[in-house]
Amino acid sequence: MSQKTLVLLKPDTIQKSLIGTILARFEQKGLKVIGLKMLQMDQSLCDSHYSDHVSKGFYKFLAGFMMSGPIVAIAIEGHDAIKVVRTMCGATNPADALPGTIRGDFAKNIDNNIIHSSDSEEAGTVEIARFFKENELFTYGRELAA
Numbered sequence: 001m002s003q004k005t006l007v008l009l010k011p012d013t014i015q016k017s018l019i020g021t022i023l024a025r026f027e028q029k030g031l032k033v034i035g036l037k038m039l040q041m042d043q044s045l046c047d048s049h050y051s052d053h054v055s056k057g058f059y060k061f062l063a064g065f066m067m068s069g070p071i072v073a074i075a076i077e078g079h080d081a082i083k084v085v086r087t088m089c090g091a092t093n094p095a096d097a098l099p100g101t102i103r104g105d106f107a108k109n110i111d112n113n114i115i116h117s118s119d120s121e122e123a124g125t126v127e128i129a130r131f132f133k134e135n136e137l138f139t140y141g142r143e144l145a146a
Helices: 011-015 019-028 043-049 059-066 081-089 102-106 121-131
Strands: 002-009 032-039 071-079 115-117
Touching: 002 019, 002 081, 002 121, 011 019, 011 071, 019 032, 019 071, 019 081, 019 102, 032 121, 043 059, 043 121, 071 081, 071 121, 081 102, 081 115, 081 121
Parallel strands: none
Antiparallel strands: 002 071, 002 115, 032 071
């Protein structure tokens, strides 16, 4: 089943010059990038995106980290995209992430864990709409790839 999901490359990804490396992994897996942009999170966007965490003790640190530099938002489409992307990302805590996963290969610690991905179809829909306008998402075939 084709799904859409949101991926955020966090400030540590940009600082480590890993944008292309991580994008390549998704494309090589056969997923389609249907939206892509670099932006700076502000407090309002951060509060909206992490609304489940705003009241938690670690939120101030998380928000500060997410607003500390640019991020890259990626809308991805593909067969079982949510499960595939989350598997590729690896465990949230890099200490538990397997080698070969994005976090297992590149993340430093739980506070700097490189990447976010939607955890459900509903979250994917809401999160993509939060970061992309309708005219910033694209539909295309792969005829020229053959």
